[in-house]
Amino acid sequence: MKSEEKKMNVSCDFDNRIIYLYDEINSESCGYICENILKMVSEDDLKEKSEKNSQRKTIHIMINSRGGTVPDAFAIINIIRTSKTPICTYAVGSCSSCAVLILIAGHYRCAYPYSKMMIHQASGRTDLIELKKLKEYAKNIENDQIVVNNFIISRTKISSNLLKKIYNNVTDYYISPTEALELGCIDGIMKTIDELTDNK
DSSP states (O other): OEEEOOSEEEEETTTEEEEEESSSSSSHHHHHHHHHHHHHHHHHHHHHHHTTTTOOOOOOEEEEEEOHHHHHHHHHHHHTTTTSSSSSEEEEEETTTTTHHHHHHHSSSEOOOEEEEEEEOOOSSSSSOHHHHHHHHHHHHHHHHHHHHHHHHHHHSSHHHHHHHHHOOOOOOEEEEHHHHHSOOEEOOOOOOHHHOOOO
């Protein structure tokens, strides 16, 4: 099996087109994931031009991550949403914060039975002492939150009112696979590993 691995807990199985995101979402993991998705999409582009009736092979992203930074998450999301090649995303274990955004970005979204998802309001550093910097940083977080909220609303059945209730009532809102299905965060719950196919 042809596979490439990094020191971080993110890897790619090229033969089966599976990317494993089992780490923090940061510039390093983001760069690695985007690079490998683009390689696979480029491969499909070339085949489409040279082979008649060529079909694109689905890319699978397995997610077990507690989240990371909003800009890095949206860099991955931009690649997923603009990909001609279908990309399926899977909540394997913990899928929290920015990781949920990547999950709901998939063209087809699944969760394993004992996985869990979590959404919360954007947060940031607290070591900024200068008032001017603090205000600028708070404004940036506020803008990130607007982008995140709009994306969640556009990709799920979660309304803006429900989001407000969630943010007002709890710090971290955990979602089971069953509830995620009801809320439109995922399209299905995995029953067997055999469901990881190119038929989605």
